[in-house]
Amino acid sequence: MVMYYSVSYMENDVLKGFKPLRQKIIPSDIRHALIDARKKRGWSQRDLASRLGIGQRHISGIESGKIVPRYDTLLEIVRTLGHDFILVPRDLVPLVQSLVRDHQKDQPGEGDERPLYAAEYDDDRPQEPHDEV
Amino acid sequence: MVMYYSVSYMENDVLKGFKPLRQKIIPSDIRHALIDARKKRGWSQRDLASRLGIGQRHISGIESGKIVPRYDTLLEIVRTLGHDFILVPRDLVPLVQSLVRDHQKDQPGEGDERPLYAAEYDDDRPQEPHDEV
DNA sequence: CAATTTGATACCTTATAGTGAATCATATAC
């Protein structure tokens, strides 16, 4: 959440000639959510890869953050794992995020996913750009 | 909506050895939503491109569907245009989609965006894969 | 109507995803 507001400030800086900080990585909460979803299905990376018709090496690279796939590739992974990406106006984000959290709280098998969704997001973000850049 | 269910059937076919149909394009509803969001701000592709620190040619390619950007690149575009991507479990998609629609209905300046979000999605999808593939 | 803007397109180079196959170190299963 805080992250979104900081991006807003960056937008204002852009108007003054500053370049935004390029992301260059999939947010770790998304990566973790996808790993969890895969494991909950009892699939290995090889299982998922063959379902998608792509190489296991890519699943590994994507999950670890070493590869940032094209949007279409990621979307297909996301959908294969029973999720979807929804384009949401920024001011709706908190509501939708909480909906998603509440929904997972209601799913016995997916309840464990909730803390990863929020906490890991804030924890991993400041660290991993350093590793990648 | 219907599109999501057809993908579900494809998933079942994968278990029987069929490859899923690779997307290779950003859904047109997303592209249109982004174009609308940009125009609502009175930005040209050049304006948006300079805010993002990338070339106008890329904005053009992405908006037209000729280029499928990496997820991080698209996410940055999305956020610069006041939106965000939320990872949503599939069975929550209808609710979230309707939330997004209702929210746009409530925004006077964004009310026009609603029909494009739903109608164009269904209309463009069957046509554009043929153009691209 | 001339000047400017706009989005599409072309050219070129670099970086990285995508593809296929294989191997490795470690973990897991039995």
Place this chain on the structure above:
DNA sequence: GTATATGATTCACTATAAGGTATCAAATTG
């Protein structure tokens, strides 16, 4: 303890995004 599975990694190649610059045809502006 052995066999198997798993995720990470390597090698090599192709495809395409990313990046920069410029131009063009059409639209828009004033």
